[in-house]
Amino acid sequence: MMMRCMSKYVVCFDLDDTLYKEIDFLKSGYRKVAKFVENCFHYDAGDIYKQLYSWYLKGENPFACLNETYRLDKPISDYLNLYRNQEPTINLSDGVEDTLNELKQWNVILGLITDGRTISQKNKIKALGLDRWFEEKNIVISEDFGSEKTDERNFRYFMELYPGYKYSYVGDNPKKDFVIPNLLHWKTFMLKDNGKNIHKQVPVPEGNLPQHTITEIKELLDLIR
Ligand SMILES: [Mg+2]
Missing domain, CATH: 1.10.150 (DNA polymerase; domain 1)
Structure with a gap:
């Protein structure tokens, strides 16, 4: 496996239908x-x-x-x-564990920006064992934050915590996931729906579109530079 060290890089992920399937x-x-x-x-x-x-x-x-x-x-x-x-019975999607392991090995800071109810999201994070890759300070749950997904504060939080870094956001929902990170000049990646997503990837205005669409999460490893 190729080794790479990418200091000063933050990659933030959405949770539902990005790291596991909400269904x-x-x-x-x-x-x-x-x-x-x-x-x-x-x-x-x-x-x-x-x-x-x-x-x-x-x-x-x-x-x-x-x-x-x-x-x-x-x-x-x-x-x-x-x-x-509920304390849910859910699993990481295919390739997620390997991809997160690899990014962590490269010294990339891993962040989570998710909306939804705090209690539900915390139980999901626990069930998936996400604390293996995401430090608590790098997890933003918008209800906790008093914000919506499309609120700039969720993203600016990371820019203030890690000034001078490069930032990426990986999500699945073109309606809401990429508007703000696009505006803030983050790299944006959309994981393509494999048919199982709860929210379908409907056509959206250009500003909402991700810069890259990937069919498998591990493609990130080649696209992030
Ligand atoms: Mg999602």
């Missing part, structure tokens, strides 16, 4: 809810899970359908809390 978090959450329903009402968790997932695929509200179909009296917020606060 797996959804499935994991539905399994928790199904188990809860089994415990409370003695329906089979496997059957409930299959129903929840098929309602999701049809674009319906799975938890509302659940109460309606089975005439359950649990508030939907109970299901939502279970879903959002």
